[in-house]
Amino acid sequence: MTLWGEMMSVKLIDHMGTDATVANVARVSLGRTVEKVGPSEVRLIDYLLKHEHTSPLRHCFASFHIVAPIFVLRQWGKHQVGCSWNEISYRYVQHDAMRHEPWAPDIWRGQGEGIKQGSAGALELQGRPSSIYDEAVDAAQQAYERLLDQGVCREQARAVLPQGVQSEVIWTASLHALLHFLELRTAPTAQYEIRQYAEQVSKIVFELWPITLTAWRQQRGNV
Numbered sequence: 001m002t003l004w005g006e007m008m009s010v011k012l013i014d015h016m017g018t019d020a021t022v023a024n025v026a027r028v029s030l031g032r033t034v035e036k037v038g039p040s041e042v043r044l045i046d047y048l049l050k051h052e053h054t055s056p057l058r059h060c061f062a063s064f065h066i067v068a069p070i071f072v073l074r075q076w077g078k079h080q081v082g083c084s085w086n087e088i089s090y091r092y093v094q095h096d097a098m099r100h101e102p103w104a105p106d107i108w109r110g111q112g113e114g115i116k117q118g119s120a121g122a123l124e125l126q127g128r129p130s131s132i133y134d135e136a137v138d139a140a141q142q143a144y145e146r147l148l149d150q151g152v153c154r155e156q157a158r159a160v161l162p163q164g165v166q167s168e169v170i171w172t173a174s175l176h177a178l179l180h181f182l183e184l185r186t187a188p189t190a191q192y193e194i195r196q197y198a199e200q201v202s203k204i205v206f207e208l209w210p211i212t213l214t215a216w217r218q219q220r221g222n223v
Contacts, residue, residue, distance in 0.1 A: 009067045010200040012208075017060030017175065019045065019211040025056035037211055046215040057176035058082060062208060064171045064201070069103035071163040072194050076185075082177030088168040091155035095144065100166035102137045104130070109192075118189065137162055178205055179216055 023041040024033045026048055034041060048056060068076070077085055108129040112120030123129065140162050147157040173181065178201065184190065185198035206213045 009065070010197060010204065011065040012062060012204050013065050013170070014063040014172075015061060015208055017209075019209050021060055022048070022056045022175070022209070022212055025059045026053070042211055042215075045212055046219075049212070049215050049219055054176045057179065057212070058174045060175035060209065061172060062175075062178065062205070064169075064204070066169045066171055066197070067100070067166055068169070068197060069164050069193070070167050072191075072197060073167055073169060074163075075191065075194050076169075076171070076197070079173070079177065079181050079184075081180075082174040084172040086170045090158040090161070094148065094154055095158065095161060095165065097141050100168075102141070102162065103164040103166060104133060104137075105193075118191070133164075137164060175205075175209060175212065179213075183220075 019037045020034055020041065023037060023044050026044060027033065037045075048054070066073070066076075073087070107122045108126055109119035110121065110123045112118070140160050143160045144157050147160065148154070182198055182202050182205070185194050186202060187195075190198070202213070
C-alpha cells in the first residue's frame with residue numbers, strides 16, 4: 001500500500017498482528033483466544049483504550065517506507081519509544097536531485113503574531129518567496145555537485161544540502177507507538193507538513209486495525 005506519489009510517500013512494507021491479536025493478548029491470563037473479532041472483543045478493545053491498558057497494543061507492529069523532506073523527518077524521529085528507525089545516508093550515497101526532488105510548499109504561510117511555534121495563514125504574495133526558495137535550492141544543489149567534482153567526500157559535501165532535501169526512512173512502530181504518534185502529529189498544533197504524513201499513516205493503521213483505531217478515535221471525539 002503506497003499513499004501519495006513517488007516523491008513524497010508513505011508505503012506499508014510489513015506488519016504483524018490484528019485487532020484479534022490485541023484482544024487475545026489481553027485475555028492470555030484467562031487462557032482464551034479467538035480467531036475473529038466479535039462484539040465481546042470490540043467491547044474489550046474499547047475498555048483497554050478507555051482505561052489506558054496499552055500493553056496489548058505493543059504486540060502489533062507495522063513497518064513503513066517513508067520519503068519526506070529532512071525537516072519533517074527530524075520531527076518524526078523524535079518518536080523513539082516503541083519505534084525503530086533507519087535512514088538513507090548521503091555519507092554513503094550521492095544525493096540525486098532527480099530521484100529525490102527537493103520539497104517545495106504549495107502555499108507559503110506567514111508567521112502569526114504571538115506564535116513562537118507554528119504559522120498563520122497564507123501570505124498574500126506567493127510568487128516572490130517561491131522564486132527566492134527555488135534559487136536557494138538550485139544554488140545549494142549546484143554547490144554540492146561542484147564540491148563532489150572537486151573531489152570532496154560525500155560526507156562533507158552533503159552539509160550544503162538544504163532541509164528541504166528528500167530523504168528515505170524505514171520506520172517500524174508498535175500499535176501503541178503509532179497511536180501516540182497520531183495523537184501528537186494529527187493535532188491542529190502540529191506542523192502542517194507532518195500532519196499530511198500523519199493522516200496517511202492514520203489511513204494505513206485503520207486498514208490494519210480498524211476496530212482499535214475506531215475506538216481510539218471515538219474516545220477522542222475524532223470519528
